Amino acid sequence: MKNFIKSIVFIIIFLIIFCCVFKVLWLGKTYVSFLIYDEPKNSSDIVYIGSSAVYTYFNPVLAYDLYGFTTCFCATGSQPFNAIKYLLKETQKYQNPELYIIDLATSIEDWDFFDEGAIRRTTDSMKFSKNRIDAINEILKYKGIDKKDYINYYFSFLRYHDIWRDITKENFTKNEYSYKGFILSPESSKNIYIDEFNWKDDIMEISAEKKQILMELIEYIKVNNLNVLFTIPIRDTNKADNAQLNYVTKILRENGFNVINFNTLEDFSVNYATDFYNTSHVNIYGATKYTLYLSKYLNDHYDLPNHNGDEAYNSWENEYVRFKQDFKALTKKDFNKILTKYSN
Amino acid sequence: MENEEIYERLNNVFRDVFDDESIVVKPETTSKDIEDWDSLEHINLVVAVEQEFGIKFNMNEVTTMKNVGEMVDIIKSRI
Amino acid sequence: MNLTSLVFLIFCIMALGIYFIVPKKFQWFILLISSVIFLFWNNLSVSTVIQALLVLLASYIFGILIDKYHDNTIKSKIFLIIGISIILGQLICLKYTNLFSVTINHILKLLHIDFQLGLSYFNSLVGISYYSLIMISYLVDIYRGACKSQKNILKCALFMSYFPILTSGPFIRYNDIEKDLYGKHKFNYDSMCRGLVRTIWGVFKVLVISQRLGMFVDTVYGDLATYTGFYTIVAALFFPLQLYTNFSGSIDIIMGISEIIGIHLPENFTAPFFSKTLTEFWRNWHITLGAWLRDYIFYPLLKSNAMQNLTKKTKKIFGKKASKKISLYLSMLIMWTIIGAWHGGAYTFIIGSGLLQFLIMVLEDTLEPLSNKINNKLGIKKEVFSYKLYQIIRTYLLFAFTMIFFRASSVGNAVEIIKNMFVWNPWVLLDNTSIYTAGLDIHDFRVLIISLTTLFAVDKLSRTGSVREKLFKQNIIFRWGMLYILIFAIVILGCYGVGYDPAAFIYRQF
Numbered sequence: 001m002k003n004f005i006k007s008i009v010f011i012i013i014f015l016i017i018f019c020c021v022f023k024v025l026w027l028g029k030t031y032v033s034f035l036i037y038d039e040p041k042n043s044s045d046i047v048y049i050g051s052s053a054v055y056t057y058f059n060p061v062l063a064y065d066l067y068g069f070t071t072c073f074c075a076t077g078s079q080p081f082n083a084i085k086y087l088l089k090e091t092q093k094y095q096n097p098e099l100y101i102i103d104l105a106t107s108i109e110d111w112d113f114f115d116e117g118a119i120r121r122t123t124d125s126m127k128f129s130k131n132r133i134d135a136i137n138e139i140l141k142y143k144g145i146d147k148k149d150y151i152n153y154y155f156s157f158l159r160y161h162d163i164w165r166d167i168t169k170e171n172f173t174k175n176e177y178s179y180k181g182f183i184l185s186p187e188s189s190k191n192i193y194i195d196e197f198n199w200k201d202d203i204m205e206i207s208a209e210k211k212q213i214l215m216e217l218i219e220y221i222k223v224n225n226l227n228v229l230f231t232i233p234i235r236d237t238n239k240a241d242n243a244q245l246n247y248v249t250k251i252l253r254e255n256g257f258n259v260i261n262f263n264t265l266e267d268f269s270v271n272y273a274t275d276f277y278n279t280s281h282v283n284i285y286g287a288t289k290y291t292l293y294l295s296k297y298l299n300d301h302y303d304l305p306n307h308n309g310d311e312a313y314n315s316w317e318n319e320y321v322r323f324k325q326d327f328k329a330l331t332k333k334d335f336n337k338i339l340t341k342y343s344n
Numbered sequence: 345m346e347n348e349e350i351y352e353r354l355n356n357v358f359r360d361v362f363d364d365e366s367i368v369v370k371p372e373t374t375s376k377d378i379e380d381w382d383s384l385e386h387i388n389l390v391v392a393v394e395q396e397f398g399i400k401f402n403m404n405e406v407t408t409m410k411n412v413g414e415m416v417d418i419i420k421s422r423i
Numbered sequence: 424m425n426l427t428s429l430v431f432l433i434f435c436i437m438a439l440g441i442y443f444i445v446p447k448k449f450q451w452f453i454l455l456i457s458s459v460i461f462l463f464w465n466n467l468s469v470s471t472v473i474q475a476l477l478v479l480l481a482s483y484i485f486g487i488l489i490d491k492y493h494d495n496t497i498k499s500k501i502f503l504i505i506g507i508s509i510i511l512g513q514l515i516c517l518k519y520t521n522l523f524s525v526t527i528n529h530i531l532k533l534l535h536i537d538f539q540l541g542l543s544y545f546n547s548l549v550g551i552s553y554y555s556l557i558m559i560s561y562l563v564d565i566y567r568g569a570c571k572s573q574k575n576i577l578k579c580a581l582f583m584s585y586f587p588i589l590t591s592g593p594f595i596r597y598n599d600i601e602k603d604l605y606g607k608h609k610f611n612y613d614s615m616c617r618g619l620v621r622t623i624w625g626v627f628k629v630l631v632i633s634q635r636l637g638m639f640v641d642t643v644y645g646d647l648a649t650y651t652g653f654y655t656i657v658a659a660l661f662f663p664l665q666l667y668t669n670f671s672g673s674i675d676i677i678m679g680i681s682e683i684i685g686i687h688l689p690e691n692f693t694a695p696f697f698s699k700t701l702t703e704f705w706r707n708w709h710i711t712l713g714a715w716l717r718d719y720i721f722y723p724l725l726k727s728n729a730m731q732n733l734t735k736k737t738k739k740i741f742g743k744k745a746s747k748k749i750s751l752y753l754s755m756l757i758m759w760t761i762i763g764a765w766h767g768g769a770y771t772f773i774i775g776s777g778l779l780q781f782l783i784m785v786l787e788d789t790l791e792p793l794s795n796k797i798n799n800k801l802g803i804k805k806e807v808f809s810y811k812l813y814q815i816i817r818t819y820l821l822f823a824f825t826m827i828f829f830r831a832s833s834v835g836n837a838v839e840i841i842k843n844m845f846v847w848n849p850w851v852l853l854d855n856t857s858i859y860t861a862g863l864d865i866h867d868f869r870v871l872i873i874s875l876t877t878l879f880a881v882d883k884l885s886r887t888g889s890v891r892e893k894l895f896k897q898n899i900i901f902r903w904g905m906l907y908i909l910i911f912a913i914v915i916l917g918c919y920g921v922g923y924d925p926a927a928f929i930y931r932q933f
Contacts, residue, residue: 003612010903017907021915151429158920165866383717384751387725404567406726407718 024171025163031077033181034125036094044072044095045304049087050103052077053233056281060180061320063295068306073181078118081107082213085220086135099302100228108244111143124156179323185277186284186330197263204243218255234262236279268293289342357392371413424464426676427629447607461586471548481509482558483579486572489565506562514555517547522768550589561597570598587677593691594711608685618682625675627909628668630917632874636665642862652846662830663823694882699814701783716758724754752785775828783821870916
């Protein structure tokens with residue numbers, strides 16, 4: 001009996017050390033804003049899923065300050081579109097938001113766009129569960145990865161144990177999100193020349209594969225009776241992509257969903273010279289405009305609570321204060337003045 | 345044949361095979377006790393003993409005999 | 424099945440788990456089933472089943488016959504010869520037909536005959552080189568009266584296919600293992616701990632050291648145009664270590680598992696790189712192979728009438744001492760050619776692990792009196808540390824040289840590699856950059872230094888008694904601490920899974 005206990009204790013200590021080791025040997029949180037586990041259970045009013053278009057465009061702490069609702073990000077750079085179904089499922093285990101917002105930026109991308117980094121940013125952020133395994137299976141199947149490599153995705157440590165060569169201070173400092181996952185980019189890329197958007201009415205059908213992924217997502221949402229809004233970010237793009245996005249929009253609207261295409265809104269505009277970080281992402285100025293518009297829209301069209309003043313949501317207020325401080329430190333400007341300017 | 349005579353003749357064989365006049369073998373003597381007695385010389389020794397006493401060791405005995413005492417036992421059983 | 428693979432781990436856990444749960448009289452049967460699964464894993468076909476049955480039936484039937492006619496020397500000898508011929512025949516057909524074809528093709532080329540034999544590749548079972556020789560030794564042992572034949576064909580099959588042995592040996596003798604193999608084993612916690620420690624040590628040697636060294640050696644030998652001079656020298660020096668840690672590590676894994684089961688196997692390595700001569704080296708390296716050849720080829724050869732007659736004839740011409748040497752060297756030549764060929768059906772193996780070993784050992788033997796004379800004249804002492812160090816280094820270098828042939832893809836390739844070593848580029852070792860561009864970066868070299876030092880220390884310590892026993896005498900915190908360090912060294916530093924390549928994670932546009 002004593003021996004049996006010794007063995008169990010040995011194994012338990014091993015597992016503890018194992019978890020500690022792999023908290024350090026990890027990819028880190030670059031291009032990842034995945035907060036559904038970090039936020040207190042069931043505290044999110046909105047969950048925003050998608051690619052980098054989510055956490056570089058929408059400022060959740062600003063939205064909170066304006067209207068008092070919380071937005072939880074579940075977004076990673078170049079997120080494979082067919083992961084979204086699984087992320088919805090994952091979110092439902094930890095949060096029960098009023099509304100889901102899904103970013104459509106990657107809905108039209110081909111499979112060679114999603115490299116290993118893109119896949120792992122999503123799958124490695126998910127907690128170990130059957131849902132994660134299902135997500136890996138589907139994504140890798142579409143990607144055409146050899147079945148015997150799947151195990152490197154199920155058990156990420158098989159890949160990351162090698163990171164010991166490149167350990168830096170960052171691996172040890174606890175990775176906490178700033179501003180609830182929003183990325184503050186104060187620079188504007190002045191050399192961007194973005195064409196005027198004039199593909200409002202072009203439609204191009206997407207491939208059968210992408211269509212199937214879309215339809216499966218639609219079905220999942222309907223079966224689970226989820227309240228979903230779709231967004232398409234404003235950015236420099238091309239005719240083919242936009243035509244396909246228009247097609248996706250058409251399908252979604254036919255299925256009764258609301259889709260906001262920020263490229264085609266009449267009452268929304270950005271300054272292409274000053275508001276972009278690069279051709280596919282806005283900077284803080286563009287993001288502020290985007291957030292002002294979207295948060296007002298959400299407040300007007302959806303029944304969202306207002307937690308302003310509630311002590312349980314202190315972290316949101318604190319993060320907003322920190323955001324303004326960091327903004328001032330980086331740009332020497334007062335964020336409130338920017339807000340006032342854009343609100344008019 | 346008496347033990348004494350066997351050991352006397354065995355001494356001669358050992359001294360001849362290993363070129364060392366000072367060798368005196370006892371029942372406990374093993375290959376570790378004689379410097380050149382390795383697996384290579386073992387066969388030469390065995391063949392020399394066979395020739396001296398007019399007997400034949402079988403391969404099993406050649407590979408398993410552990411000391412001179414065992415060798416002598418086999419010699420005695422064959423004569 | 425790869426010994427360090429997940430599949431093998433799961434296989435062992437299941438096999439051992441079932442082994443200790445079933446009623447003890449069925450334990451050997453569970454071992455048999457596990458062994459058959461292992462034998463035919465990923466390799467089940469009509470031809471492989473026939474191969475296995477051929478050896479099994481030949482061993483089983485002729486074993487019984489030799490035993491039955493024990494008193495009739497002629498009959499038992501005939502059965503022995505037939506049995507051995509069948510086993511040897513299948514081994515040669517499956518392993519060496521290409522060698523014959525390649526040789527004949529060379530001869531045809533030399534004679535300018537415009538015809539070449541085709542090469543075929545036979546699918547042989549894992550362990551064929553081991554179980555073939557083991558079953559031959561089984562038949563010979565029965566003939567010599569060292570053991571009795573196994574009357575139960577399933578038990579005989581277990582002896583032939585006992586799974587820990589199939590990948591890397593060691594060579595077992597029926598007599599030594601009979602009791603343990605078919606016996607009843609109660610689960611013993613201490614045995615499990617000791618066995619696990621040995622297995623983990625083996626995995627460490629394979630995944631942390633051997634695979635890592637292999638990355639360097641493969642890179643350098645794989646691109647002879649780019650990597651020359653000191654790159655090649657370092658690779659040649661690394662390879663024996665790579666081979667050693669791979670082979671002895673595999674043996675450790677095997678021995679550890681067998682120890683958990685309760686079946687004791689003979690040792691194959693006893694810190695061979697501390698040997699002072701190549702002759703001594705081969706007493707400490709792949710010990711059971713040497714023992715097999717000694718007992719079943721070398722001794723019978725030396726003792727044979729043919730050899731004895733030769734000795735007598737040459738004694739008349741060259742004198743007693745020389746005649747003994749002639750017979751000895753001739754027998755050694757035959758033995759080492761066989762050892763070389765056993766390693767593989769290609770000339771690189773016959774030369775590298777056969778003829779060159781023979782040559783060096785003959786030189787050691789013939790030059791010994793001369794070197795003693797020189798040492799005496801120059802006042803060089805042999806019993807001091809510095810001389811022993813010189814001997815150890817010399818032995819290692821000689822072995823490393825022979826291994827160039829062993830590792831090369833062909834004799835021509837080996838010659839190319841040797842030529843490559845004569846390029847003068849010492850800056851490669853000194854400029855703090857170049858050496859880190861041949862498959863291993865600076866971190867890998869650091870890991871190698873630490874792990875090789877650990878290996879060296881453990882091996883040196885092992886010469887004064889079992890390191891495991893010393894470890895188990897310590898207190899629990901130290902024991903567990905050492906184990907955790909070892910395990911996590913494997914988990915973090917091991918060369919397994921997919922290597923981390925930052926390039927794969929570069930964030931593109933979105």
